[in-house]
Amino acid sequence: MHKWLLTSFVVLLALTLAACGGGKSSEKETVNKESTSEGLLSDGKLTVGVTAGPHEQIVEKVKELAAKEDLEIEVKVFTDYVMPNIALDEKELDLNVFQTIPYLDQFKKDRNLDLVNVGETVTFPMxxxxxxxxxxxxxxxxxxxxxxxxxxxxxxxxxxxxxxxxxxxxxxxxxxxxxxxxxxxxxxxxxxxxxxxxxxxxxxxxxxxxxxxxxxxxxxxxxxxxxxxxESKDSPWVNIVTARAESKDDEAIQKFLDVYRSDETKQFIDETFEGSVIPSW
Structure with missing residues (x-):
């Protein structure tokens, strides 16, 4: 009887230690995951937020072209003008493409966000x-x-x-x-x-x-x-690519801008939207 109790205690102790060990490992993995999300991007992949419609269509084309440059892009589509900036600030996105400079400036002021314009894209005449x-x-x-x-x-x-x-x-x-x-x-x-x-x-x-x-x-x-x-074609409300200030100089972001502002993307915009969307470059 005593031998059985001793054996049961040893098994229970082993299981307890294993569970504690698993807990520490998971916590360490979580910390490591959080630490790698800080600072500049480095994995050759960008998550880009867009609004449904033309922005989505254009960035899908950019995604196709960027793949040839070894840049992977995940596109997340939003149906309003608020959540793309919130998601960017909360690091669910690396970039967003949907807004004008005046809108970004007002949004940053209202919510005290550290987001920056990293490049102009297209104009959508209202x-x-x-x-x-x-x-x-x-x-x-x-x-x-x-x-x-x-x-x-x-x-x-x-x-x-x-x-x-x-x-x-x-x-x-x-x-x-x-x-x-x-x-x-x-x-x-x-x-x-x-x-x-x-x-x-x-x-x-x-x-x-x-x-x-x-x-x-x-x-x-x-x-x-x-x-x-x-609106006339000289509208001041040009759209922009927005990033967090901490990662604005990242190489992947610069590559994204180069592909977005390429001749291939411009041709796609001209042929697809027939003047309803105007490239800024």
Whole structure:
């Protein structure tokens, strides 16, 4: 009986020590994994966040071209303008490609993030769309006009409305005005602020709306054909590649930029989007 108890105790002790040993090993592996994620990238692979639509299509092409340069790219697709920067800051991404400089600047200010612009990509001219009128000047008094509810794209839409001679903004309101900066609204238009990605789906309930090109294309619009008013090609809202400040000089990121801004990518953009997306290089 005593011999059986002694044997059982030895087995139990061995199992306990093995479990403790496994726990320490797992903890060490976790620490090592966390430590390798700090600082510069070094494994020849990038995880890139994009919004659905043209950005996704372009980066998929870049992924194909980058493979020939021994650079592996994983593409993660988002359906809004908030999460790509959050995911980048939290190191779920190495880069993102979806935003303009004014949007990044405002986002960083609002959330105190250390993200940086590492290169320009393309311009998506914002357009005004309507299922009710073909001419922006045919909008009736009191018409409901949709625009994005984030400060940067909302301001961009208001500047576009002014260029279309629908409103007049206060002098000095710059590129990021709000509806409070409308100085003249002679037709008493009602401005409806919505999540940018939702505006195409809400267009039937509006008289017209300013829609970002990526969401317009995703919804089936052809900006050069379907917009009743569109930004000129000298729009200041060029899109950019964004990285964390700590890794902005990484070799893999520079290689990504070289491939993105190549002649092959430019040709793909020109042939695919027929002027609705404009390369910045």
């Amino acid at each position: 357009g005004i769309y309507s299922s009710k009128v073909k001419d922006v000047q045919k909008l009736q008094k009191g018409a409901k006009l949709g625009l994005p509810n984030d400060p940067t794209n909302g301001g961009r839409a208001l500047v576009l409305f002014e260029k279309a001679e629908l409103i007049t903004l206060k002098e000095g309101s710059g590129n990021t005005p709000t509806v409070k900066d409308i100085e003249e609204n002679k037709n008493n238009f009602e401005f409806v602020e919505l999540e940018a990605s939702q505006i195409p789906r809400q267009l039937e309930e509006l008289d017209a709306a300013a829609i970002n090109t990526n969401y317009a294309i995703e919804h089936g619009f052809k900006p050069g054909k379907d917009a009743i008013f569109i």
